[in-house]
Amino acid sequence: MSEDKQNIGRDFDMPEKKRKGSKKIAIVAVIVVVLVAVGAGMMVWHESPTFCSTMCHVEGTYVDNYMQEQNAPGTDxxxxxxxxxxxxxxxxxxxxxxxxxxxxxCVDCHIPNFVELAHDGMNYVTGNYPLPRNERSLSALMSWDNKAGESFCANENCHVYLLGDDGQISMTKLAESTSTRAFNYHEQHHAALSLECNDCHKGHRASTVVCTACHEHENIDLPEGWLTYDEAQKALADGYAGVNA
Ligand code: HEC
Ligand code: HEC
Ligand code: HEC
Structure with missing residues (x-):
């Protein structure tokens, strides 16, 4: 009998504990809902280019650069x-x-990575960054994800047709994509050059055919707005000098 009473006693205690518990759960649930809602809003906003320039004024340059009219004269x-x-x-x-x-x-090319955001955020807060920002290579931009530089351009979402069976970029397919050009920029003639896509295809300044560093006198058709190697080097030097003046 005394065992039963003890059991009953326990049973009577339970609902009170539960009630206290469920209040706590309700409060936590509200906080979670609010956080999720704020988080979801943040995610949507984070996707928009203005997020980049609002959070970090340095990015304003890149947003202005990106927003320019296509296929028209502009600035880098x-x-x-x-x-x-x-x-x-x-x-x-x-x-x-x-x-x-x-x-x-922005975030379709620059896929947000927490390690990178934390790293950039810390450097931003402590003012530990040069202006203009040092130009990043693709392998630097992808290092946070431990991926090859080329996967910045060719991955499961973008330029999929350039991927080989192993899921990595196929240099053969790349060379085929421009094989009808008088001079095939994608031809892998000099393994020693080991170029990354943005050695030529620049994100935020005029692209350049680096082959013109040596193949100057050949029939290399520069796409509109693209620069020769020397012109691109000059634009880079002028750019740095201009911003630092
Ligand atoms: C089509 C892909 C693409 C898009 C879209 C894009 N970028 Fe970039 N971004 C690049 C590439 C490629 C580089 C590497 C440097 C280069 O080649 O010019 C780069 C470099 C950067 C850098 C590093 C500093 C530097 O100059 O190298 C920042 C910061 C940056 N981008 C910000 C932005 C912001 C902000 C947006 C949106 C307004 C944006 N990018 C949109 C391709 C892109
Ligand atoms: C040596 C310079 C150079 C390098 C390196 C380079 N490209 Fe290109 N690429 C070009 C030029 C020049 C064009 C022609 C652009 C045009 O006509 O507007 C081109 C065109 C393209 C095109 C469009 C092809 C078509 O169908 O007309 C794609 C896609 C492309 N490149 C992807 C890449 C990727 C991905 C990489 C890196 C793995 C890369 N490129 C590396 C110079 C280069
Ligand atoms: C550092 C200088 C240098 C650069 C940069 C360079 N080349 Fe060459 N290239 C040469 C020399 C020298 C030869 C002739 C000797 C040989 O065949 O290797 C040559 C030969 C070639 C050939 C053989 C046919 C011919 O015209 O003689 C091709 C194709 C070629 N290069 C493509 C390219 C492409 C594409 C690029 C850019 C991605 C490039 N080269 C960048 C120096 C260069």
Missing amino acids: KYGNQVENTNAMMAVLHRETAATAKSEIL
């Missing part, structure tokens, strides 16, 4: 004249009929 991230804005990959890709997505946002 340093303010240099660019004959045709399509020579800057960020502008060329912004609105496009060539992909399933009609608009490529």
Whole structure:
């Protein structure tokens, strides 16, 4: 009998504990809901280019660069004249009929990575960054994800047709994509050059065919707005000098 009473006693205690518990759960649930809602709003906002410039004024340059009219004269991230804005990959890709997505946002190319955001955030807060920002190689931009530089451009979402069976970029397919050109920029003739896509295809300044460093006198057709190697080096030097003046 005394065992039963003890049991009953326990049973009577339970609902009170539960009630206290469920109050706590309700409060936690409200907080979670609010956080999720704020988080979801943040995620949507985070996707928009203005997020980048609002959070970090340095990015304003890149947002202005990206928002320029396509296929028209414009300027690069340093303010240099660019004959045709399509020579800057960020502008060329912004609105496009060539992909399933009609608009490529900052975060479609620069896929947010927590380690990178934390790293950049810390450096921003402590003022530990140069202006203009050092230009990043693709392998630097992808290092946070431990991926090859090429996967910045060719991955499961973008330029899929350039991938081989192993899911990595196929240099054969790349060379085939421009094989009808008088001079095939994608031909892998000099393994020692080991170029990354953005050695030529620049994100926020005029692209350049680096082969012109040596193949100057050949029939290399430069796409509109693109620069020779020497011109690109000059634009970079002028850009740095201009911004630091
Ligand atoms: C089509 C892809 C693409 C889009 C869209 C794009 N970028 Fe970039 N971005 C690049 C590439 C490629 C680089 C590497 C440097 C280069 O080649 O110019 C880069 C570099 C950067 C850098 C590093 C500093 C530097 O100059 O190298 C920042 C910061 C940046 N982008 C910000 C942005 C912001 C902000 C947006 C949206 C307004 C944006 N990018 C949209 C391709 C892109
Ligand atoms: C040596 C310079 C150079 C390098 C390196 C380079 N490209 Fe290109 N690429 C070009 C030029 C020049 C064009 C022609 C652009 C045009 O006509 O507007 C081109 C065109 C393209 C095109 C469009 C092809 C078509 O159908 O007309 C794609 C896609 C492309 N490149 C992807 C890449 C990728 C991905 C990489 C890196 C794995 C890369 N490129 C590396 C110079 C280069
Ligand atoms: C550092 C200088 C240098 C650069 C940069 C360079 N080349 Fe060459 N290239 C040469 C030399 C020298 C030869 C002739 C000797 C040989 O065949 O290797 C050559 C030969 C070639 C050939 C063989 C046919 C011919 O014209 O003689 C092709 C194709 C070629 N290069 C493509 C390219 C492409 C594409 C690029 C850019 C991605 C490039 N080269 C960048 C120096 C260069």
